[in-house]
Amino acid sequence: MTDVMTRLEPGSRAASRGFSDLTIRNLFIIPTIAFLIIFNVFPLLYSLWTSFTDFRASTTAPANWVGLANYRELLNDPFIWRNFTITAKYVLISVTGQVVVGFGLAMLLNRQIPFKGLITTLLLLPMMLSMAVVGLFWKLLYDPSFGIINYFLGLGKFEWLADPQVALYAVALVDIWMWSPFVMLLSLAGLSAVPKHLYEAAEIDRAGPFYTFFRITLPLVAPILMIAIIFRTMEAFKTFDHAYILSSQPTTELIAIRLYKMAFLEWQTGLSSAFAYIVLIMVVAITNIYVKYLNKAKAR
Amino acid sequence: MKRYVYRLLAGAAALAFMVPAASAQELTIFWAEWDPANYLQELVNEYEAETGVTVTVETTPWQDFQTKAFTEFNARGSAYDMIVGDSQWLGAASEGGHYVDLTEFFQKHDLGNVMAPATVKYYAEYPGNSGNYWAIPAEGDAVGWSYRKDWFEDPEEMKAFEAKYGYPLAVPETWQQLLDIAEFFHRPDENRYGIAIYTDNSYDGLVMGVENALFSYGAELGNYETYEVEGILNSDKAVQALEAYRQLYQYTPPGWSKTFFVENNQAITEGLAAMSMNYFAFFPALVNPATNPNAANTGFFANPAGPDGDQYAALGGQGISIVSYSDNIDESYKFLEWFIQDDVQKRWAELGGYTAHAKTLESQEFRQATPYNEAFYQTMFKVKDFWAVPEYAELLTAANQRIYPYVVGGEGTAKEALDALAQDWVDTFKKYGRTE
Numbered sequence: 001m002t003d004v005m006t007r008l009e010p011g012s013r014a015a016s017r018g019f020s021d022l023t024i025r026n027l028f029i030i031p032t033i034a035f036l037i038i039f040n041v042f043p044l045l046y047s048l049w050t051s052f053t054d055f056r057a058s059t060t061a062p063a064n065w066v067g068l069a070n071y072r073e074l075l076n077d078p079f080i081w082r083n084f085t086i087t088a089k090y091v092l093i094s095v096t097g098q099v100v101v102g103f104g105l106a107m108l109l110n111r112q113i114p115f116k117g118l119i120t121t122l123l124l125l126p127m128m129l130s131m132a133v134v135g136l137f138w139k140l141l142y143d144p145s146f147g148i149i150n151y152f153l154g155l156g157k158f159e160w161l162a163d164p165q166v167a168l169y170a171v172a173l174v175d176i177w178m179w180s181p182f183v184m185l186l187s188l189a190g191l192s193a194v195p196k197h198l199y200e201a202a203e204i205d206r207a208g209p210f211y212t213f214f215r216i217t218l219p220l221v222a223p224i225l226m227i228a229i230i231f232r233t234m235e236a237f238k239t240f241d242h243a244y245i246l247s248s249q250p251t252t253e254l255i256a257i258r259l260y261k262m263a264f265l266e267w268q269t270g271l272s273s274a275f276a277y278i279v280l281i282m283v284v285a286i287t288n289i290y291v292k293y294l295n296k297a298k299a300r
Numbered sequence: 301m302k303r304y305v306y307r308l309l310a311g312a313a314a315l316a317f318m319v320p321a322a323s324a325q326e327l328t329i330f331w332a333e334w335d336p337a338n339y340l341q342e343l344v345n346e347y348e349a350e351t352g353v354t355v356t357v358e359t360t361p362w363q364d365f366q367t368k369a370f371t372e373f374n375a376r377g378s379a380y381d382m383i384v385g386d387s388q389w390l391g392a393a394s395e396g397g398h399y400v401d402l403t404e405f406f407q408k409h410d411l412g413n414v415m416a417p418a419t420v421k422y423y424a425e426y427p428g429n430s431g432n433y434w435a436i437p438a439e440g441d442a443v444g445w446s447y448r449k450d451w452f453e454d455p456e457e458m459k460a461f462e463a464k465y466g467y468p469l470a471v472p473e474t475w476q477q478l479l480d481i482a483e484f485f486h487r488p489d490e491n492r493y494g495i496a497i498y499t500d501n502s503y504d505g506l507v508m509g510v511e512n513a514l515f516s517y518g519a520e521l522g523n524y525e526t527y528e529v530e531g532i533l534n535s536d537k538a539v540q541a542l543e544a545y546r547q548l549y550q551y552t553p554p555g556w557s558k559t560f561f562v563e564n565n566q567a568i569t570e571g572l573a574a575m576s577m578n579y580f581a582f583f584p585a586l587v588n589p590a591t592n593p594n595a596a597n598t599g600f601f602a603n604p605a606g607p608d609g610d611q612y613a614a615l616g617g618q619g620i621s622i623v624s625y626s627d628n629i630d631e632s633y634k635f636l637e638w639f640i641q642d643d644v645q646k647r648w649a650e651l652g653g654y655t656a657h658a659k660t661l662e663s664q665e666f667r668q669a670t671p672y673n674e675a676f677y678q679t680m681f682k683v684k685d686f687w688a689v690p691e692y693a694e695l696l697t698a699a700n701q702r703i704y705p706y707v708v709g710g711e712g713t714a715k716e717a718l719d720a721l722a723q724d725w726v727d728t729f730k731k732y733g734r735t736e
Contacts, residue, residue, distance in 0.1 A: 162557035
């Protein structure tokens, strides 16, 4: 810092401004830290406190400390457990679908094909769309009377969203369509980084395509695929927009939808804060498991 | 640099002081985004012409209406001077201190007699029979029915109907007739369906739809004064009513699992259904040939009576309240004084607003103004509403969770659904200390 100051020409305009390096650094850092404290740390701690109270933001009544009552109420509520079960099922279907489709597309694109750049760009389009818009137009695509899905598949008046048993798969299918390109993109990056000489060596050793895939391709792409899975799992847990627009079946009420209703329709602020913390703990726990596997995959 | 920053800060401060304080000559009314809000804007433009006070009707889509209103209330914000809020909000908004108590204003202007009794009871008073008023009935509304006149009047159809059911095909006067007609016209092979009903369980769509059956079958949601639910909500009559609603669902077009006012109007405009349930406020689109190709063949009727002759409909509509945090409360009172005048209410009705003003409602001029006004007039004296307690949203959520799987998914029985719902509501009232 002193060096910089001493290097400045005495009497120059910069020196006359009188800002040291430390001041300049603080000018950049303090607003960011203040922003984080005000908009991230404070709400996080405040919501933790409200999760132990009966606070309702819609009333002027003071918040009363209720200890673990909110957590107990939530964990004893069969509807909440149903929401968790539905969400787990949704995450499993959606992320598995995205990995299979996304990785498959990446494998196809990881070879010389005409218009490869154009095809890749077109395949990436779904994830660039607004989720609400995607929800609205998939609702039209699924329509039993005039939707083109039933028309092309010859399914007549099949009710994708009205059938409680099918609705969750229909919602997950939209998520797969939208986010497979994300997995594809990361997988493509991983595949292009696999050294070519390994495939040449495998070819010389007359290794079959399955052996090459499971012994070379998959292990080397696994770390980056794991990152894609972590991201997609966390996102799938938070799914709200298109699920809310597409269906109001109890069988598609994901935890984010239930949380929204609890917090902003019912104004049960304390209870919904507790719910949000339960979800947070679950997402952190699942992410940790993934990270453990990621580290293992890297170590290999 | 320091000097430059100081100058910049000083400039910003000066600018902040120069911004004029909110003028009392401007009022903002918050409402949902729909045609009546546009009519209200037209009406308040006349207030501006008379008084020089600018009144803006600010709107937001229905889906956000409740959330946005309560977010503003919770922040004690003064963005809105008045709000045309849902009747269910009365408890939450009055107990939360968000609405100005209008009891004195109500009594001074004898609004209990000036406005239609049901609108006073459900749009303005909380708690029930307390004599405390928090809103002025502004937009009266209730659920009614539209139907395809040409289908009903087709001689072949009439003949076939009478042969099958033993009585002539006409506008249904009872729920049994409604069920028969829905069954009769339900012909999926011809892309023609019996009926369109509310099924959306995101907010109050499904519950409002079911209420039309419940109230007309002589059932109640509970005792609004004692909060007693058990044996009332799950009474035999309520079970029959819910079974009837489930039966109606069998005659809806395919994919009718998340439908509210938009879809139910589409059922008529697209020629899908013979009859469609909807709030009267959405009927203007059905008589307009630009929005309904079947406008000339669309008729309207009030919710039919149940087996014992009870005839009630679910209440829609809203009252206008003054927001406690407004900077212009006195000016808002002046606006309300203008709004409740006979000639203003008459003008409100002429513009398309559904006045709750008894004298205007009863006038032949109003009743003959549109093809649906007569049905509206008949309905507005036979309406009932949902709970208006602060925890109404929790009651709605429980109702959606219990009723939807039965009506749409066919899971369990009506009795099981209502027994479970009664227990949920008992627990909710206990939780908030309303019952022991």
